[in-house]
Amino acid sequence: MSAHSESEPALTMRDVAARLGVSPMTVSRALRGQRGIGEATRQRVLAEVAALGYRPNKRARELRSGGPNELIGLVVTNLANPFYSQLAVGLEQICVGYGARVMLGSTGEDPATEREVVADLVDRGVDGLVVAPAGHDHSHLGGTRLRDLPVVLAASPPMGIDVDCVLVDDFGGTREACRRLVARGHRRIGFLGLPPSLWTGSERFRGYAVALEEAGIALDERYISRHRGDSTLAEEAARAVLALPDPPTALLTANNRNTVGALRALRGRAQDAEPVALAGFDDIELADMLHLPLTVVSYDPVELGRAAATLLFERQASTDPKPPRRVTIATTLVDHPAPR
Amino acid sequence: MSAHSESEPALTMRDVAARLGVSPMTVSRALRGQRGIGEATRQRVLAEVAALGYRPNKRARELRSGGPNELIGLVVTNLANPFYSQLAVGLEQICVGYGARVMLGSTGEDPATEREVVADLVDRGVDGLVVAPAGHDHSHLGGTRLRDLPVVLAASPPMGIDVDCVLVDDFGGTREACRRLVARGHRRIGFLGLPPSLWTGSERFRGYAVALEEAGIALDERYISRHRGDSTLAEEAARAVLALPDPPTALLTANNRNTVGALRALRGRAQDAEPVALAGFDDIELADMLHLPLTVVSYDPVELGRAAATLLFERQASTDPKPPRRVTIATTLVDHPAPR
DNA sequence: ACCTGGTAAGTTATCGGTAACGTACAGGCG
DNA sequence: CGCCTGTACGTTACCGATAACTTACCAGGT
Numbered sequence: 212m213s214a215h216s217e218s219e220p221a222l223t224m225r226d227v228a229a230r231l232g233v234s235p236m237t238v239s240r241a242l243r244g245q246r247g248i249g250e251a252t253r254q255r256v257l258a259e260v261a262a263l264g265y266r267p268n269k270r271a272r273e274l275r276s277g278g279p280n281e282l283i284g285l286v287v288t289n290l291a292n293p294f295y296s297q298l299a300v301g302l303e304q305i306c307v308g309y310g311a312r313v314m315l316g317s318t319g320e321d322p323a324t325e326r327e328v329v330a331d332l333v334d335r336g337v338d339g340l341v342v343a344p345a346g347h348d349h350s351h352l353g354g355t356r357l358r359d360l361p362v363v364l365a366a367s368p369p370m371g372i373d374v375d376c377v378l379v380d381d382f383g384g385t386r387e388a389c390r391r392l393v394a395r396g397h398r399r400i401g402f403l404g405l406p407p408s409l410w411t412g413s414e415r416f417r418g419y420a421v422a423l424e425e426a427g428i429a430l431d432e433r434y435i436s437r438h439r440g441d442s443t444l445a446e447e448a449a450r451a452v453l454a455l456p457d458p459p460t461a462l463l464t465a466n467n468r469n470t471v472g473a474l475r476a477l478r479g480r481a482q483d484a485e486p487v488a489l490a491g492f493d494d495i496e497l498a499d500m501l502h503l504p505l506t507v508v509s510y511d512p513v514e515l516g517r518a519a520a521t522l523l524f525e526r527q528a529s530t531d532p533k534p535p536r537r538v539t540i541a542t543t544l545v546d547h548p549a550p551r
Numbered sequence: 552m553s554a555h556s557e558s559e560p561a562l563t564m565r566d567v568a569a570r571l572g573v574s575p576m577t578v579s580r581a582l583r584g585q586r587g588i589g590e591a592t593r594q595r596v597l598a599e600v601a602a603l604g605y606r607p608n609k610r611a612r613e614l615r616s617g618g619p620n621e622l623i624g625l626v627v628t629n630l631a632n633p634f635y636s637q638l639a640v641g642l643e644q645i646c647v648g649y650g651a652r653v654m655l656g657s658t659g660e661d662p663a664t665e666r667e668v669v670a671d672l673v674d675r676g677v678d679g680l681v682v683a684p685a686g687h688d689h690s691h692l693g694g695t696r697l698r699d700l701p702v703v704l705a706a707s708p709p710m711g712i713d714v715d716c717v718l719v720d721d722f723g724g725t726r727e728a729c730r731r732l733v734a735r736g737h738r739r740i741g742f743l744g745l746p747p748s749l750w751t752g753s754e755r756f757r758g759y760a761v762a763l764e765e766a767g768i769a770l771d772e773r774y775i776s777r778h779r780g781d782s783t784l785a786e787e788a789a790r791a792v793l794a795l796p797d798p799p800t801a802l803l804t805a806n807n808r809n810t811v812g813a814l815r816a817l818r819g820r821a822q823d824a825e826p827v828a829l830a831g832f833d834d835i836e837l838a839d840m841l842h843l844p845l846t847v848v849s850y851d852p853v854e855l856g857r858a859a860a861t862l863l864f865e866r867q868a869s870t871d872p873k874p875p876r877r878v879t880i881a882t883t884l885v886d887h888p889a890p891r
Numbered sequence: 892a893c894c895t896g897g898t899a900a901g902t903t904a905t906c907g908g909t910a911a912c913g914t915a916c917a918g919g920c921g
Numbered sequence: 922c923g924c925c926t927g928t929a930c931g932t933t934a935c936c937g938a939t940a941a942c943t944t945a946c947c948a949g950g951t
Contacts, residue, residue, distance in 0.1 A: 223938090225937080233900080234901050235938075236940095237900065239938065240899095240900090246898090247899060247900080248900075249899060252899080267674070268936090269675050270614050270937085271614055271906095271937035271939090272937080272938055272939075273610060274610055274936090275938050275940080276938080285655075289640070290636050291636055291640045293636070296631055296636035296639075299630050299655070300631045303657050312654055312655065312671065314653070315639065315643060315654070317640070334606050335610070335622075336608075336609065475839075478839075495837065496837075497836075499815075501837065501842065502842045502890040550842040561907095564907065575908080575931095576909085576910095576931070576932085577930065579909065586928085588930075589928085607908075608907050609908095610907085610908095611908040611909090612908055613908090614908075615907080616909060616910085616936090
């Protein structure tokens with residue numbers, strides 16, 4: 212029992228070898244299934260290893276071999292956002308197939324922190340990085356700064372560097388959602404989105420703008436709010452738009468936090484207020500159980516994570532400098548009717 | 552630019568030392584702020600390091616020093632569950648303060664996988680582990696198997712080993728929720744929970760059972776479903792209970808997935824069906840925006856993660872074998888009225 | 892008997908750092 | 922002047938595993 216008393220010197224390969232009267236090299240070869248060792252000896256070694264419960268020191272192995280450490284760094288802004296946690300799930304799913312693990316780094320949307328986190332992960336010897344970037348300048352992820360490690364950007368295409376990326380069809384999804392609102396007869400459609408400095412911010416806005424243009428509806432700046440922040444801020448923004456003398460009859464929200472904010476804003480309205488339709492990017496759990504109907508642009512963040520991991524491992528496998536690839540995940544428009 | 556072409560031999564400490572005409576030891580001391588080096592020399596070294604952009608190899612450092620690697624392993628069943636992702640967020644918040652990072656391991660609720668994941672994380676040199684265990688046997692987390700690393704269990708107390716743990720007030724929270732249902736006049740209260748083999752399964756059931764006993768209500772096995780599974784299974788279980796000839800007038804769900812299942816089951820009922828009250832453990836985002844009122848046992852999983860990390864680092868700091876500690880997070884009962 | 896070739900094992904150097912120790916030189920004190 | 926202490930730096934031996942090289946051995950062919 213006594214878990215704390217004896218801190219054993221942590222069995223080494225030499226110990227195993229000494230016990231068998233062979234050289235450490237023989238043990239090494241046996242463990243890695245290399246050729247150049249007799250079957251009888253291999254069995255003897257493996258038996259001893261099993262009996263002693265010896266486990267090789269992975270860091271020492273990586274130090275010498277310089278080879279893959281089977282370690283992937285994941286850099287996100289906030290893991291509490293289901294988008295990122297699902298991205299992590301997908302990434303890990305693929306990683307286990309390669310015997311790799313995921314090391315986590317949160318940036319809190321601060322580019323300076325992002326730089327530090329990335330540097331730290333590189334120092335710790337990750338084989339590659341999946342980054343959901345906080346800012347729109349990605350030069351700190353380029354080339355030599357990272358010892359030429361493969362990088363995959365998630366949810367944002369590379370700016371100023373040439374790396375692979377996985378994207379959601381931000382433009383197409385938003386345009387489709389906006390078209391549906393138009394098809395239902397809405398002409399005054401408000402937009403709650405992210406700042407144009409973010410890729411998703413500009414692409415989703417573009418989807419909205421193009422859909423309106425296609426329908427021959429002019430953009431009305433009063434109906435548009437593009438801010439960065441949490442759902443509280445989004446709620447305020449939604450309130451402001453709805454308080455206009457000539458308020459929109461529908462709202463289009465560009466991500467889950469804006470959708471939540473809009474839902475709260477719509478909840479607080481007077482009983483006799485005109486109903487306002489709502490459509491938003493990102494699916495929301497229990498969207499089908501809300502007090503009002505909601506149309507969402509749905510996609511699978513887990514799949515996004517899997518795609519990112521796949522790109523990463525493929526890049527790692529090939530040494531020749533292929534051109535950067537870009538994978539885009541399709542979106543589906545889903546109508547969630549209100550219960551009852 | 553050319554990110555792929557030249558893979559530099561990755562600057563070493565010796566290189567820096569050679570360039571300055573000093574010994575590697577001097578560089579090492581300068582970098583770690585050790586004494587035993589003149590101020591002038593230190594400045595010269597630091598300047599050269601900065602100029603060359605040299606970064607020390609952390610793995611080599613850890614190999615030699617055997618000391619803290621500033622790496623914590625987090626083992627959870629499924630990061631997509633907001634409970635676990637928020638736990639991870641809290642853990643990482645504290646870790647950054649210690650310069651530590653988090654390495655992730657998902658088990659998919661399979662104890663065998665959990666054992667493998669834990670072993671792998673230990674091999675990779677974590678300084679400690681935070682584990683949200685899949686099963687109720689924790690002996691694989693004990694003593695020598697882990698090279699005496701500190702372990703903190705999350706959401707489950709240790710069984711068969713002596714380690715620290717952080718818990719939610721499962722019993723108290725559930726009892727309070729059940730009491731509230733009773734106070735509202737319900738006498739036939741259904742329970743959708745987890746199997747008794749899980750700590751949360753038995754504790755939350757105990758809260759339900761004790762609250763009923765206190766109210767002088769006999770347990771009715773027909774109203775009780777204790778299964779392991781996702782919200783789809785929970786929905787079926789809820790349907791079955793509600794289809795009884797003498798159905799419950801209220802449901803108590805023991806975790807977020809059961810609550811979601813129950814919500815879906817309640818949604819599908821006929822218009823003229825008797826209303827059924829719902830109370831559940833775990834808060835749910837947008838609980839205030841659902842089509843029916845919901846009472847939840849709320850707590851902060853982020854705080855749980857912070858508590859786990861704090862216990863871990865305190866345990867790491869002190870060498871003497873203090874007795875294991877147990878931190879319990881309080882819960883709050885929150886009523887979410889339905890909108891309108 | 893001799894050479895060849897292949898396999899199985901041991902030896903050595905090395906990876907990038909750190910700990911322990913050695914040494915040279917400075918200053919303080921009786 | 923001798924002794925001790927402290928500082929600054931150099932030297933060396935590791936840490937645990939592996940790559941590359943070397944040696945030992947055996948079988949088979951001539």
